[in-house]
Amino acid sequence: MSARGFTLIELIIAMALGAIIITSAAAALRLGSHSVMVADRLSRENALMRAGITEAHREVDFWTRYDDPDDAQRQRLRAVSPWASARGLPFTPLAANASGGQVWPRVVAAGEDARGWDQGEPWAAADPKTWWRGNAIERPDSDYLRMGRYAIFANRDASVDVDSRTLTTSTGETVPGYYGQVAVAHTWLHNQLDGCHRAIGFFAMLDYMPANVIYATYEPHHARTNLGGMPILWTHWDSAFVFRAWGRPLDIYGHNTSGDIHGIPAPRPDVTDGELWERTRHPQVFAGGDAHANLMKEIGNRAALTPLRPASWPDVTLTVSRHISHSRFVTLSRIVVTSPITGTSANLTFTSFGTSLRGARQQRHRDGGWARWDDVPGAASDPDLDTVGPPRAHP
């Protein structure tokens, strides 16, 4: 039993070595835990970015930030107005009651006499009622109607007492204003254009009409039309539909909106109901300043994805905006993840292809909730926001 103890030197060395080993291990643990914490934070940021992408794609397909079928408080774009010229917003049901009747009443008839929106109408190119007839270079100041009176061929009204001011040309010739009573042969297309923009606004009209339609109508001459009876709405550079900043008529360019931009107004909390009406009824482009930035700010549907997050979690916002520019419908999503710890932010911006406005309206039940669609022949699907009268039976 030579149970000898440690010498002091041995003890000191052993303690020092033990301390070094434990300190090293503790440092490794601290470093490891810090690394894991950093990795965890980055992973969480990435996960939130992925969640943003998933949410953006869901929004692209279902438009619930613009209109939530499950929440009546989030259906501000379904309002109706007392004005005949602007009855609804982009998600207003066509069958809703507005001043003087439905937002877009339907008359079931054959050919040119049909009125309102027919969900089964194929707009066949061979169907003459879909052909636009008129003076394609009509101008707000069609001073002498030198190209003729096209309002007698196609018009919003089936019977028109064609009359306008009698004018004298610079060479002294008299241009009579009165033409006479005319039974107009082609009224269907002009009523589609007129009815659509009145019912659900200009962006909706761009979405609903075929891509090559000419945006112009004729009606009886009055103070807000040119001499030919074409509303200055369609032609005048400072009218509701025409792009103001460039001073160019937009009416007859089809979807060639060039630099002009129409967007769906964002029903954000900071946007008033009045602004929703204004932005539905005007191209959202500003003369001067950073026009595009202003536009995106105005139509950007921005909301936080994690409003109830812990303080240490990143802030994630998703902004979705929908507009038409340069002949293209654009659904733009922007995800911003901001770290509360480092203050850095990561942005991801992308465009997507998905449900159009008409598709979104067809997703929604006319009486609330979601509409069920099925393709069983003979069966009727649920009525949706475009249904006026009984739902259409599947052919």
Added chain:
Amino acid sequence: MIRRGTVIIVVAGIAALLAALGIAFVGRMRQDVEETSEIEREVQARIMLVAACTYVLEAGRIGYDLPGTVDHEEAFGWIDVRDGTAGPKLVDDGVADDSRWPIGAARRFPLHVMTKPPCAVRQDVTYNPLRTQWSRDPLSPSDPLYGRPLFANPDPQPAIANGWPGAVSDLNFAEYLRGDPAPKGRTVGRAWFRLYRDEASRFVVTCGAGATHGWRDWDELDAAGHAADFQGDRILFETLRAAEHRRWYRIEWSPAVTTPIATAQAWMHAEESKNENYVWHPYNASRAGDSHGQSQFRAPMGTIRWVQCLREAPTHW
């Protein structure tokens, strides 16, 4: 004696903690990978929606070339633009003919990347670079060809050798036309779309990101005699189907092409006067400003009029 193992116990404990952290880290990374794969499938399925719409646009017009005829026959849309009856059909006879794709029929489109598609061209960016002293093939500033934009080489050039820059021959032309349709390995079984012709110009699109090749279910593929594609293993198919991402959309084809740009340009340049006048720039006139060119002639095959994502699968798809 009791204190003899203190250090090893403490170190072992710390090592165990480190191991636990490492395992948690690896687990988190694995979860990230799985979630990223889900995003990838979602995006892949959405790409299939674009592919399906593109197919609908093209199939309304082309793909009906009759063998043995001089002409390259084309159809005139899903609803014929000449007589308004159901197509696609070649003859303007006023009679509906949906025989090339009957209304109420569905077809599958499993997609992959070909090794070399038909009529492939090389992916070179620049066939005729301006040559300077900094070029890969440098040229002295004193050289008369220095900095000259010369069209010395054809642009583009076929991916199958045709003899250029030596004597060009058509010996490989058949190979050029055929390409190499063998699928690239890693692109098989990743995505597909499926179309059901619901009405004359309306379709149900099913977009899939997964390996079922667009079969709706086992019974369908078994009845079609394709069980061997999945080794006759129903469980394998069901497993693939469960991991698959599927979405359903409705779309409508329209014959309307966007932006008759030449006409639009004519009107656009006519707006200087607020009265009517005749200013007419011919299509593609370089002097006419900023918007002329082939890239501005959008969607010559028609357009997709609307798209509607379905919340659940319809009965027929």
